[in-house]
Amino acid sequence: MSNAAKSQIQRVAMLFSGGPAPAANAVISTAAASFNHHGIEVLGMKNGYSNLVKFSPDHAMQDGRDYIRLDSNRLRRTRNTPGIMIGTARENPGKGVDTPTDLQDAKKCARLRTVYDALCSMNIDALISIGGDDTLRTANKMKLFQDTLPAGSRKIPVVHVPKTIDNDYFGIDFTFGFFTAVETMAGEIRNLLADAEAGRSYFIVESMGRGAGWLAYGAAMAGEASHVMSIEDLDDSMLTTEEVDNKVTGQKETHKIMKLDMIVDRIVNLMRFREEQEGKEFGVIVLAEGLASFYPLTLPASEETPIEVEYDPFGHISSSSVDLGKRIAKRVAKRYAAVTGSKHKVNGVQLGYEVRCARPHAYDVILGSQLGVGAYRALVEDGKSGVMISVEKQFDLKYVPFEELVDQATLTTYVRFIRRESDFYKLARFLETNVAEKAYSGPDRRQGERRSS
Numbered sequence: 001m002s003n004a005a006k007s008q009i010q011r012v013a014m015l016f017s018g019g020p021a022p023a024a025n026a027v028i029s030t031a032a033a034s035f036n037h038h039g040i041e042v043l044g045m046k047n048g049y050s051n052l053v054k055f056s057p058d059h060a061m062q063d064g065r066d067y068i069r070l071d072s073n074r075l076r077r078t079r080n081t082p083g084i085m086i087g088t089a090r091e092n093p094g095k096g097v098d099t100p101t102d103l104q105d106a107k108k109c110a111r112l113r114t115v116y117d118a119l120c121s122m123n124i125d126a127l128i129s130i131g132g133d134d135t136l137r138t139a140n141k142m143k144l145f146q147d148t149l150p151a152g153s154r155k156i157p158v159v160h161v162p163k164t165i166d167n168d169y170f171g172i173d174f175t176f177g178f179f180t181a182v183e184t185m186a187g188e189i190r191n192l193l194a195d196a197e198a199g200r201s202y203f204i205v206e207s208m209g210r211g212a213g214w215l216a217y218g219a220a221m222a223g224e225a226s227h228v229m230s231i232e233d234l235d236d237s238m239l240t241t242e243e244v245d246n247k248v249t250g251q252k253e254t255h256k257i258m259k260l261d262m263i264v265d266r267i268v269n270l271m272r273f274r275e276e277q278e279g280k281e282f283g284v285i286v287l288a289e290g291l292a293s294f295y296p297l298t299l300p301a302s303e304e305t306p307i308e309v310e311y312d313p314f315g316h317i318s319s320s321s322v323d324l325g326k327r328i329a330k331r332v333a334k335r336y337a338a339v340t341g342s343k344h345k346v347n348g349v350q351l352g353y354e355v356r357c358a359r360p361h362a363y364d365v366i367l368g369s370q371l372g373v374g375a376y377r378a379l380v381e382d383g384k385s386g387v388m389i390s391v392e393k394q395f396d397l398k399y400v401p402f403e404e405l406v407d408q409a410t411l412t413t414y415v416r417f418i419r420r421e422s423d424f425y426k427l428a429r430f431l432e433t434n435v436a437e438k439a440y441s442g443p444d445r446r447q448g449e450r451r452s453s
Contacts, residue, residue, distance in 0.1 A: 049091040
């Protein structure tokens with residue numbers, strides 16, 4: 001008798017949470033097909049956790065409204081389609097559960113309990129979570145919450161499939177959708193570069209990439225941008241602090257901010273070098289959106305429009321509320337005019353939403369498909385729970401325990417940054433206009449401009 005035949009799993013729930021990513025449907029359809037092939041029913045929970053948290057004795061989970069049945073008819077030719085067939089949302093049922101002690105607090109765990117009860121009401125035997133680092137945190141909390149239940153309670157195994165175009169996960173080299181997102185954004189950068197050359201102007205592109213700079217760096221290299229910068233590039237010499245009122249907690253807090261003059265001078269010096277030494281009066285500078293979390297919030301109104309900071313359900317600053325690219329572009333144009341005595345057109349552009357539902361490339365379809373199959377194999381063939389599905393080498397499956405990905409004391413995920421000593425980072429430095437190595441020093445160059453590499 002096969003492991004599948006011996007499995008106690010007869011009905012699986014699958015959900016997708018957070019921002020979209022190319023090849024999402026490759027994961028969903030291949031995972032569902034794997035279970036269906038072995039007689040196991042799959043329910044696709046619509047829009048992440050948003051319907052599950054509404055469950056109550058008077059509000060039962062309803063077919064069509066709260067979930068859909070992922071059977072062979074619905075899955076037909078969906079592996080290569082863009083979008084997310086079961087929808088997504090940023091609902092956070094683990095909000096307020098910040099330490100292992102909180103798992104003993106019934107009030108703080110109320111929403112986790114609701115999700116658990118909703119799944120039990122549908123006779124769910126296992127849960128597949130697909131999403132980014134915040135969704136991984138929730139998956140870990142769902143497992144830990146069940147560990148606190150009385151002996152004999154129903155236990156629903158949880159496995160997680162890593163999703164983020166930011167590619168900032170430990171435990172996997174590249175997440176599905178990353179390369180499709182890179183190529184799509186690189187195409188936009190190439191278009192902007194042609195526009196910039198035609199009009200002798202610059203574009204400051206704000207790229208998605210909240211936690212790390214993988215997407216910004218990949219798109220900049222593939223798109224032939226003049227320079228790229230992310231939070232990995234911020235060393236101590238480029239940082240200071242400010243005290244602000246946190247509107248979420250209602251308390252004052254001190255946090256690190258960029259020294260804007262240094263960032264602006266780096267870009268202005270690059271523009272001057274390209275113009276004076278290379279005869280190029282155009283270019284594209286890529287900034288990862290994660291830099292927005294280091295943008296000063298207490299600048300005087302006379303200097304620029306005040307920022308009305310917004311936060312997502314997981315407590316992260318909404319980068320769109322800062323509008324980093326446009327703010328930096330205005331400062332660069334002003335500084336360039338002050339230093340050179342002439343004007344240069346500098347435009348700020350946000351890129352990111354264009355890439356999230358792009359039609360996936362073959363690599364991401366293959367990767368997503370293997371991860372989907374991995375979810376089936378982890379649950380049914382290997383009896384796993386509390387693991388992230390991953391691959392290595394030639395798409396060989398491996399399972400990474402949540403404990404290696406989530407700090408079990410703070411219940412936060414570890415973020416994988418680009419290592420500045422890595423060849424990936426060095427490649428970007430090699431390909432871009434490198435003012436520092438060529439020791440450019442115009443007559444008005446400020447102290448501290450030279451960037452480390």
